[in-house]
Amino acid sequence: MAFKPGKGAGPKTREDWEALFFEATQLFTPSTPIDENDLFAGRGPQIRKMMEGTLERGKHVILFGERGVGKTSLAKVFHGLFPTTLRNVFAVREQADPSDDFSTIWRKVFKDIHVQAKRNGETAHVPIADFYSDQISPDDVRRELEGTFKASDIPVLIIDEYDKIGDKQKTNELMANTIKVLSDYGVNVTIVLVGVADNINDLLGEHASIGRCVEQIPMPRMNISERKEILQRIVPRLGMKLHEDALWKIVHLSRGLPAYVHSLGLYSTESAILRRSLLISEGDVDSAMKRVLERSQESIKEEYSKAVHSNRSDNLYKQVLLACALADTDPEGRGTFAPLAVCKPLSGILDRPVKIDAFQQHLKKFITEERGNILVRRGHERAFRFRFREPMMQPFVIMQGIEQGLVDPSAIDALSFPAQPRLPNLG
Ligand SMILES: Nc1ncnc2c1ncn2[C@@H]1O[C@H](COP(=O)(O)OP(=O)(O)OP(=O)(O)O)[C@@H](O)[C@H]1O
Numbered sequence: 001m002a003f004k005p006g007k008g009a010g011p012k013t014r015e016d017w018e019a020l021f022f023e024a025t026q027l028f029t030p031s032t033p034i035d036e037n038d039l040f041a042g043r044g045p046q047i048r049k050m051m052e053g054t055l056e057r058g059k060h061v062i063l064f065g066e067r068g069v070g071k072t073s074l075a076k077v078f079h080g081l082f083p084t085t086l087r088n089v090f091a092v093r094e095q096a097d098p099s100d101d102f103s104t105i106w107r108k109v110f111k112d113i114h115v116q117a118k119r120n121g122e123t124a125h126v127p128i129a130d131f132y133s134d135q136i137s138p139d140d141v142r143r144e145l146e147g148t149f150k151a152s153d154i155p156v157l158i159i160d161e162y163d164k165i166g167d168k169q170k171t172n173e174l175m176a177n178t179i180k181v182l183s184d185y186g187v188n189v190t191i192v193l194v195g196v197a198d199n200i201n202d203l204l205g206e207h208a209s210i211g212r213c214v215e216q217i218p219m220p221r222m223n224i225s226e227r228k229e230i231l232q233r234i235v236p237r238l239g240m241k242l243h244e245d246a247l248w249k250i251v252h253l254s255r256g257l258p259a260y261v262h263s264l265g266l267y268s269t270e271s272a273i274l275r276r277s278l279l280i281s282e283g284d285v286d287s288a289m290k291r292v293l294e295r296s297q298e299s300i301k302e303e304y305s306k307a308v309h310s311n312r313s314d315n316l317y318k319q320v321l322l323a324c325a326l327a328d329t330d331p332e333g334r335g336t337f338a339p340l341a342v343c344k345p346l347s348g349i350l351d352r353p354v355k356i357d358a359f360q361q362h363l364k365k366f367i368t369e370e371r372g373n374i375l376v377r378r379g380h381e382r383a384f385r386f387r388f389r390e391p392m393m394q395p396f397v398i399m400q401g402i403e404q405g406l407v408d409p410s411a412i413d414a415l416s417f418p419a420q421p422r423l424p425n426l427g
């Protein structure tokens with residue numbers, strides 16, 4: 001009988017192991033959003049808010065957060081997670097790009113919404129876009145959407161990558177206006193704007209008057225149980241097991257960014273398969289870490305070098321940046337840390353007690369062009385918070401630190417994996 005990953009007897013031949021690896025590449029998707037409900041992990045509170053926003057007439061949704069936290073995945077699957085009794089959801093998802101303005105965004109949407117129209121004397125199913133060769137106004141959008149859907153439909157129009165739009169000021173103004181008009185007229189449709197942003201003003205500009213008609217959904221990094229769930233949904237489907245230490249290592253190294261759970265998961269699985277083992281061990285995760293570092297985007301590698309370069313051998317840029325990557329972050333999952341939180345990991349790395357004065361200058365440099373703005377700073381004097389400008393940089397910095405032996409492996413375990421049950425006294 002042919003070998004099927006996760007079913008019946010385990011792999012025996014070389015082809016079986018190759019088939020298993022192929023299956024792993026289908027399930028671990030570090031570079032693609034999730035579009036299968038069964039592989040979508042966690043996000044209960046965000047799904048609930050999406051549902052509430054969608055079902056309440058006159059409400060629209062803005063989903064925002066750091067790059068790579070899982071916004072598109074949520075936008076892709078949330079309507080499929082509605083109770084089956086609400087299944088007549090009509091969802092359209094478009095992706096904005098820098099060449100887009102208000103009219104081109106709506107032309108994209110209108111290409112995917114069809115209406116009955118007379119063409120050459122015959123009734124045909126045509127996209128609304130066919131009626132617009134030029135500009136589209138908020139009032140056009142309202143009129144089209146008002147007449148198109150039945151009361152029993154749940155139409156959801158998702159505009160992803162909204163942060164990328166061109167002519168931001170004008171597009172934002174018209175989009176805010178459209179949301180307000182659709183809401184005022186109680187049109188049965190929900191617009192979902194999705195994009196990378198710290199807050200809704202970042203995404204849509206200062207259009208507070210639409211505040212009431214908008215459900216704001218901040219997308220946090222994944223918490224520990226959500227990261228575990230990604231692995232627990234995939235590994236058993238391969239008929240494999242993940243050693244508890246391996247699980248914790250992946251979960252903590254990823255720093256809440258699901259793409260790293262996927263890439264570390266995939267390479268760890270590959271490493272176990274190469275050993276012809278169905279049990280993924282901590283050693284497999286160590287090999288995976290090397291692969292992830294090798295295969296990281298050149299831009300990440302270059303930005304890291306730019307941030308830590310120095311002609312002096314006694315400089316502490318690498319150590320301070322590593323401590324920043326290990327620092328405790330805000331409970332809301334936005335990935336920000338206070339300078340004070342850097343003291344503990346840096347003390348561990350340097351093996352001596354460190355106060356803020358010791359690295360204040362480094363933090364200041366990290367937010368400058370000279371060091372590639374590797375960090376960004378928010379807030380005001382005495383309440384500054386920092387975060388990595390590019391979230392994907394943070395796990396990279398930690399893995400570099402481990403690879404470069406900047407810190408004793410046992411110490412990095414303690415710093416990096418405080419919640420690991422084996423290390424109860426180190427939190
Ligand atoms: N709920 C989830 N369960 C499992 N994997 C997830 C989940 N959410 C996201 N991922 C994975 O995380 C990675 C990033 O997801 P996604 O592309 O949805 O993020 P994003 O916030 O839209 O990113 P960007 O800001 O770059 O557009 C992908 O590899 C995706 O497969």
Ligand SMILES: [Mg+2]
Pocket residue numbers: 071072073160161
């Ligand atoms: Mg996305």
